[in-house]
Amino acid sequence: MSLEDQLKKLFPEHQVSKEVEEIAPTSTELFVQKEPLICKFEKRKGKPITIIEGYSGSDEDFKILAKELKTKLSVGGTFKENCIIIQGDFRDKIMQHLKVKGFKVKRVGG
Secondary structure (H helix, E strand, C coil): CHHHHHHHCCCCCCCCCCCCCCCCCCCCCCCCCCEEEEEEEECCCCCCEEEECCCCCCCCHHHHHHHHHHHHHHHCCCCCEEEEEEEEECHHHHHHHHHHCCCCCEEEEE
């Protein structure tokens, strides 16, 4: 017995819709600046963090960028005082992702 037949037994009144739902694209256009973003590595309380700063667009765009980076890298992080703080040393991956987005990135420290 197929899954469709099982569902028909459970919900006999349900009518199957033939319409296709359109999914809105989740990608947003970010302000790309001429000056490079600064990507640096620090240790705070003995734990490594990566800091991205120097964005001159709106804070909302920078927060969207922070969320994209955190989900892409599957790590924790935050947006504080006009900089993105990512847990761990992910400078290379972050720089590569930002270059794909069209940003210029400058590596600082090490």
